[in-house]
Amino acid sequence: MTIKDYFIRFWIWGVFVLNKEKLPTVSSISNPKMEYEIMSGAIYWEDEGLKEIRNHHLLQAFRYVLNHRMCLLAGQSNAGIMRSTTFDKVIFRMAKRHFPNWIGFDKSRCTYNTSHADRIQRIKRIAQYKMNKFFDEHDTIW
Numbered sequence: 001m002t003i004k005d006y007f008i009r010f011w012i013w014g015v016f017v018l019n020k021e022k023l024p025t026v027s028s029i030s031n032p033k034m035e036y037e038i039m040s041g042a043i044y045w046e047d048e049g050l051k052e053i054r055n056h057h058l059l060q061a062f063r064y065v066l067n068h069r070m071c072l073l074a075g076q077s078n079a080g081i082m083r084s085t086t087f088d089k090v091i092f093r094m095a096k097r098h099f100p101n102w103i104g105f106d107k108s109r110c111t112y113n114t115s116h117a118d119r120i121q122r123i124k125r126i127a128q129y130k131m132n133k134f135f136d137e138h139d140t141i142w
Contacts, residue, residue: 005087012061012091016098019058024049025101034119036127042066043073043120048104064091065104072110074117 024047032047040063044050053059068088096105103109 009087009090009094012064013094015057015061016094019055020098021101022053022055022058023099023102023104025103027103034116034123036123037063037066038127038131039063040067040070041124042070043123044104045109048102050104061091062095064088065095068092069104069110070120073112074120075112076117 027047029047032045034043035046035051036043037050042063044066050059050062064087068085069092071085071088095102099105
């Protein structure tokens with residue numbers, strides 16, 4: 001790990017300590033849908049409380065967690081999107097220590113599942129299409 005990685009890791013640890021137990025532990029939605037988080041290139045479920053949080057530091061720190069969890073769910077590497085697979089794994093474990101009962105760490109949301117993997121690929125393709133369309137439309141304006 002580089003010095004920058006240690007600094008980011010220390011910063012994330014501080015964010016997790018300050019926000020410990022602020023994420024939901026029980027779902028209030030019977031069939032939550034998956035959503036795409038563009039900055040991490042990962043998915044999350046709508047009932048995980050990440051959209052409702054007004055703390056941008058916690059959201060930024062959780063991008064590493066979402067990225068690693070998606071790799072676990074889809075059975076593939078998402079390396080290169082954030083820092084590294086090893087770094088994301090360290091942050092994932094750190095988050096599990098600080099938010100052990102968070103609904104996002106439910107076993108069904110952290111283990112490989114073929115239907116989830118297929119759905120994730122579809123969500124990512126649609127998001128990529130929408131992003132390309134957005135940039136193509138704005139390129140013609142300039």
